[in-house]
Amino acid sequence: MSPEPLRSIHVVAGVISDARGRILLARRTEGRDLAGRWEFPGGKREAGETEAEALIRELQEELGITAEIGEPIINVPQQYPDKRLRLDVRRVLSWKGNPRGHEGQALAWVAPEKLPRYVMPPADRPVVAALLHPDRYLVTPSPADVDDETWLGALQRALESGVRRLQLRMPGVDAERRRRLARAAVEASQRAGVEVLINSDIGLARELGAGVHLRAAQLPELSVRPLPDAQPVAASCHTGEELRRAEDLGCDFAALGSVRETASHPGGSVLGWEGFARLREAVSLPIYAIGGLQPDHILEARQHGAQGIAAIRGLWAD
Structure with missing residues (x-):
């Protein structure tokens, strides 16, 4: 039965x-x-x-x-x-x-x-986040195909456009350049009063006094929150199990998707807004919707329980 x-x-x-x-x-x-x-x-x-x-x-x-x-x-x-x-x-x-x-x-x-x-x-925690924290979360594009000056210039324009929370994501960049750019980006972000998280590199986040954004694959490897409360911890999630793990670890927020089809993954699996809401209801974490989203999707995201949107193309100023 x-x-x-x-x-x-x-x-x-x-x-x-x-x-x-x-x-x-x-x-x-x-x-x-x-x-x-x-x-x-x-x-x-x-x-x-x-x-x-x-x-x-x-x-x-x-x-x-x-x-x-x-x-x-x-x-x-x-x-x-x-x-x-x-x-x-x-x-x-x-x-x-x-x-x-x-x-x-x-x-x-x-x-x-x-x-x-x-x-x-539990339902009131996302409300508090919606009142206190940004409704958009910029994920930086890789600087692999541009020089340092060009990438940092675009980052500065993003900071000046009103972005208040960002994730430094730099795939395809060697370790030395990545550390150099991360240091410059963290310093610029902190001067602007912008909360900054480094993608996946817990050690570098500790060194630079930034937050860390965990990959979903890192969640099962951790038994405790990897940074002190003063440094934000977030996670990328795609399933309810990953969201629950992120919450158990004490993450401050998560990014969940993909909500819509993206140019980088055409034909890929998508949640849609109803799928996003079904996963969101199992945890009390603040959650950004990610995947093919623009600022004009923020109202729709909020109506399905999202903190707002996370995006690369939708928020980056080239």
């Missing part, structure tokens, strides 16, 4: 900010699933309601405020042992009233950078 399908729940939540930029969290009360954890205020959408209508009602019932709902931030599919949840998070533009825990829940106004300190349900 096949197992009973899990019940599906659509939850709406709001990101409410005060004049100081602090964000409102509510603590789940005793007797509920995941009691004691902090979450963005909201609740279940009822039949016949739009997402905005449901959130307005929930915030009135929970907090006693009348809210004006803004644009979507992220839509997170998350599987729990007893249910499949879709967490639809919207920005609250303004509200009337004084927020209070009308259902006995504790409330806290939290500075954005302190949000990761609060223990939250």
Whole structure:
């Protein structure tokens, strides 16, 4: 006999900010699933309601405020042992009233950078990442076919274009040149306030004070997180098993794909957006969608639970 399908729940939540930029969290009360954890205020959408209508009602019932709902931030599919949840998070533009825990829940106004300190349900972790971290992740093309000056010049233009997180990927380059370019690229990125990760080379990342982006093949070889918390660790993933391994290792985020067919792998296997969402719901990691994507895919990516997009051609300034 096949197992009973899990019940599906659509939850709406709001990101409410005060004049100081602090964000409102509510603590789940005793007797509920995941009691004691902090979450963005909201609740279940009822039949016949739009997402905005449901959130307005929930915030009135929970907090006693009348809210004006803004644009979507992220839509997170998350599987729990007893249910499949879709967490639809919207920005609250303004509200009337004084927020209070009308259902006995504790409330806290939290500075954005302190949000990761609060223990939250799994579906809320990608929301925090969406609020704090970039929605695009540049993967550099190999410098194998150009000289150092040309490649570093293109990198500088990418940094000036607004890229805030990048991965240095340099296949086909000898070790000496790779180290030289990596050092120059890390220094340029850090001057620009851009988070930089080096593809696969844990030792070089340690030496240069950068993060590391692990290949999927490296995940089974590691038993602990390879860098301290101050240096980001990410991973390339293609399967649910790889995503779970990345999460178990303590990776800060992952890149999952390929979502669409790419010029470099025509006819290759693709997940599509629905396939991406099915894999995303098994972990709470922030995940970039990768594979044939451009900045104009970011909204669609967010609607399937992605942090944003990772790309080479779509983000590199030649």
